[in-house]
Amino acid sequence: MQHEPSTTAPVTIPTQRAAGCPFDPPAGLAEVRERDPLARMTYPDGHVGWLATGYAVVRTILADPRFSSRYELMHYPFPGGPEGPIPPAPVGDMTGMDAPEHTRFRRLLAGRFTVRRMRRLTDRVQEITADCLDALERGGPGTDLVEAFARPIPALMICELLGVPYADRERFQSHAHTLMSMDAAPEDRYAAMTGLQEYMAELVAAKRAEPSDEEPSGEGPSTDLLGELARDSDLTDEELVGVGGFLLAAGLDTTANMIAHGTFALLSHPAQAEALRGAQDLAPEAVEELMRYLTIAHTGIKSALEDVELEGRLIRAGESVTLSFEAANRDPERFPDPDSLDLGRRATGHLGFGHGIHQCLGQQLARVELTVALPALFERFPTLRLAVPAEEVPLRTNMNIYGVHRLPVTWDEG
Amino acid sequence: MELHADRTRCIGAGMCALTAPAVFDQDEEEGLVVLLAAHPPQDSHPAVRLAVGGCPAAALALTE
Numbered sequence: 408m409q410h411e412p413s414t415t416a417p418v419t420i421p422t423q424r425a426a427g428c429p430f431d432p433p434a435g436l437a438e439v440r441e442r443d444p445l446a447r448m449t450y451p452d453g454h455v456g457w458l459a460t461g462y463a464v465v466r467t468i469l470a471d472p473r474f475s476s477r478y479e480l481m482h483y484p485f486p487g488g489p490e491g492p493i494p495p496a497p498v499g500d501m502t503g504m505d506a507p508e509h510t511r512f513r514r515l516l517a518g519r520f521t522v523r524r525m526r527r528l529t530d531r532v533q534e535i536t537a538d539c540l541d542a543l544e545r546g547g548p549g550t551d552l553v554e555a556f557a558r559p560i561p562a563l564m565i566c567e568l569l570g571v572p573y574a575d576r577e578r579f580q581s582h583a584h585t586l587m588s589m590d591a592a593p594e595d596r597y598a599a600m601t602g603l604q605e606y607m608a609e610l611v612a613a614k615r616a617e618p619s620d621e622e623p624s625g626e627g628p629s630t631d632l633l634g635e636l637a638r639d640s641d642l643t644d645e646e647l648v649g650v651g652g653f654l655l656a657a658g659l660d661t662t663a664n665m666i667a668h669g670t671f672a673l674l675s676h677p678a679q680a681e682a683l684r685g686a687q688d689l690a691p692e693a694v695e696e697l698m699r700y701l702t703i704a705h706t707g708i709k710s711a712l713e714d715v716e717l718e719g720r721l722i723r724a725g726e727s728v729t730l731s732f733e734a735a736n737r738d739p740e741r742f743p744d745p746d747s748l749d750l751g752r753r754a755t756g757h758l759g760f761g762h763g764i765h766q767c768l769g770q771q772l773a774r775v776e777l778t779v780a781l782p783a784l785f786e787r788f789p790t791l792r793l794a795v796p797a798e799e800v801p802l803r804t805n806m807n808i809y810g811v812h813r814l815p816v817t818w819d820e821g
Numbered sequence: 822m823e824l825h826a827d828r829t830r831c832i833g834a835g836m837c838a839l840t841a842p843a844v845f846d847q848d849e850e851e852g853l854v855v856l857l858a859a860h861p862p863q864d865s866h867p868a869v870r871l872a873v874g875g876c877p878a879a880a881l882a883l884t885e
Contacts, residue, residue, distance in 0.1 A: 470879060510832075517833025517852030522842075524849075626849060755840070756875055766834045766877035774839075 417447035417455055420484045420729060422804075429802055429811075430672050430701060431746065432733035436460055440734050445718050448729060452490075454482040456727035460734035462741035462758070464718055468728055469763035474709035476765060478503040481708045484729040487590050497600065499649020502765060509764060512650060515640055516632075516768055519568075524628045525771035528564065532779045535563050540787045548817035549794045557667035557814070558659075560780050564772065565658025569651065570619070570631030571610065578606045583656040590805045603656070607648040611637060615644070654769075661704065662773045664803070664810030666780050669697045671800060671814055672748060673785065674793055679750050684785045693750040694777045698759030700748045702733040703809045707761065732758045733809075790819040822866055823884045824873075826854045830880035837876060841868035854880060 421435025428434075439446050444461025459465045468474050479495040496503025501512050543555045562580070566573040585591050585599035610633065619634025629635060633651050636642055642650065673680040683693050707730040715722045722728065736757050737745040760767035767773070785791065793800065794815035801812040824844070833852030837845035844865050846855040861869050873881040 470877070513832050514851050518848065518850050519852070520835070521833065521847040521849070521852045522835040522838040523847065755871060760834075762877045764832050764878055766832070766836075768834075771835050771839070 415442070417449045418458060419449055419451075420458060420731075422485065424802070424804065427798060429797070429800065430668075430675070430748070432702070432705070432731070432737060436731055436734040437737065440731075440738060444738075445720055448484070450482040450484055450727065451486045451488060452482055454727060456482060456729070457722060458484070458729045458731065460731045460738075462735040462738035465730045465732065465735040465758060466762050467717065468709055468730060469707070469758070469761060469765075471715070471763075472506065473712050473715050474728065475505050475712050476503055476509075476709060477505060480710035480712075480725070480727075482710075482727040484706065484708060484727070485589055489593065497604075497649055498645050499647070499651070500653050501650070501768070502653075506764060513764070513768070515636065515642070516650075516654075519629050519632055520768055520771055522771045523626065525775050527626070528568075528628050528772070529775055529779060531567070532560070532564060532776055533783070535560055536780050536783050540783060543788075543816075548820065549815055552670060552814040552816045553663070553667045553811065554813075556780070556784065557670070558663045560666065561662035561773075561776055562659055564776060565655060565769075568629055568632055568772070569654055569658075570614070570629075570634045571651075571655060575606070579603055579652075579655060580659065582606075583659045586656055587660050587807045588805060589807055603652045604648055607651045607655070608644070611644055611647045611651060614638075658769060658772075660808050661767075661769070662776050664703045664808050665697065665701065665773065665777055667814050668701050668703060668810040669777065669781055670784060670791075670816075671793075671797075671811055672697065672701060673781070674791065674816075675797060676748050679748055680785055682750055683782055684789065687782055689750060690778045690782050691774070692753065693781070694774060695754040695757060695759075696748065696750050696752055697777070697781075699736045699742065699754040699757035701809070702736045702757075702759050704759070704761070704807070705733040705809050706731055706807075732761070788816075788818045791816055792818065822861060822869065824856055824859050824861060824869065825882045825884075826856050827880045827882075828853045830878045832878045832880075834877050837872040837881060840872040840875060841865055844869055845872060 418439055421433040423433050425434045440460035445464045446458045448458035449455055478493045539556045539559050543550055546555050563573055582599040582603040585595055614634045614637040618638045619631045683689055710727045711722045711724050713724045739745050760770040794817040803810045831853045835847055838847050844858050844861045846857055848855050873883050
């Protein structure tokens with residue numbers, strides 16, 4: 408299908424989700440995509456750049472090294488964001504780096520998150536999931552599923568993998584939350600960053616003082632990745648603190664939202680939940696489809712390092728392109744009937760974990776966690792349902808990672 | 822079908838090992854792609870094509 412280059416005025420990014428549609432992207436995105444999958448866009452700071460909403464163009468840009476991920480080059484697409492120039496990524500924040508800096512960190516870490524290593528965590532994920540299901544049951548009908556189930560599973564797993572004491576979570580969980588908030592005041596963001604760094608600096612100092620006795624290689628998953636990096640890598644203290652904070656924050660707030668929002672979606676699509684309950688081997692495909700359908704990491708931003716011609720358009724050096732992963736994953740040219748949740752579809756190729764060199768480092772861990780946790784929840788509580796009307800579930804519309812703030816659930820006891 | 826893997830481009834995301842585990846693996850040190858079969862058997866071809874097309878870093882190529 409040919410798209411006529413836009414002759415209309417630049418758009419601004421649609422952010423309003425339609426009432427009663429908690430699983431759908433902001434309504435205006437589909438309209439923009441239909442009209443022009445690579446549209447000119449006015450940014451809140453006045454910059455005129457681009458908004459990419461079509462699957463093909465979003466994927467192409469993600470894979471093109473002529474587009475940079477460096478924060479200091481980007482213009483922020485959402486209203487209420489930082490005023491003035493955006494500072495460069497803090498040391499160790501891999502999402503804000505280009506190659507070759509990015510390559511150095513990725514090479515150090517990718518071997519610790521392989522498909523095989525993460526699958527070896529399955530038993531441990533099952534144990535933790537069983538404990539959390541017990542906690543949910545003890546809490547009784549009305550318990551918040553986010554607090555009792557969705558958050559602790561990935562939090563425990565990332566802590567165990569990194570060698571971060573889970574008991575310390577009061578010291579980092581709220582900071583990580585603030586850093587993921589799109590409308591946090593700059594001073595709050597700064598305080599959160601500092602707090603997280605202080606915590607990690609203490610931890611790194613302790614690891615340096617008492618070197619890990621963890622075997623450096625072997626086939627098993629790490630149980631003290633930060634300790635291993637402190638002992639075996641060439642990372643400086645500052646880099647280790649930075650990358651530790653980055654990994655911890657990335658592990659805390661992502662899968663937790665997929666578990667909670669995935670549960671909300673399944674509760675709102677009972678036939679799909681039933682299909683999952685009836686066939687455990689559907690779980691891997693179901694997880695891919697939920698990743699596509701929900702696309703909780705909804706938006707990415709890149710900036711052109713040089714003039715780039717794409718789809719007959721010229722993106723000039725210095726212009727920012729906002730990539731709407733949620734719109735791309737609902738593109739009917741790539742996924743037939745895209746607005747239906749269909750756990751049986753092959754959603755392979757979705758952009759829920761991104762694409763290109765920054766594709767999610769922890770995706771294989773997330774897959775194991777989701778593949779275990781979601782079916783186990785519906786097995787254990789066959790009558791699981793919302794404890795409040797769906798429209799009262801508070802949505803994370805103000806967060807970099809979408810989902811729900813709380814999900815009160817209930818079930819038939821006995 | 823002949824497969825090529827460029828380990829200098831690979832980022833160790835594991836998409837190939839997930840999609841076609843009989844043909845692709847990851848090394849334990851850096852997580853980079855390891856080809857288990859440069860000439861994969863016929864019955865693996867659909868999965869191999871999916872893996873090649875899905876590689877996030879364009880590190881895989883095939884000639885048929």
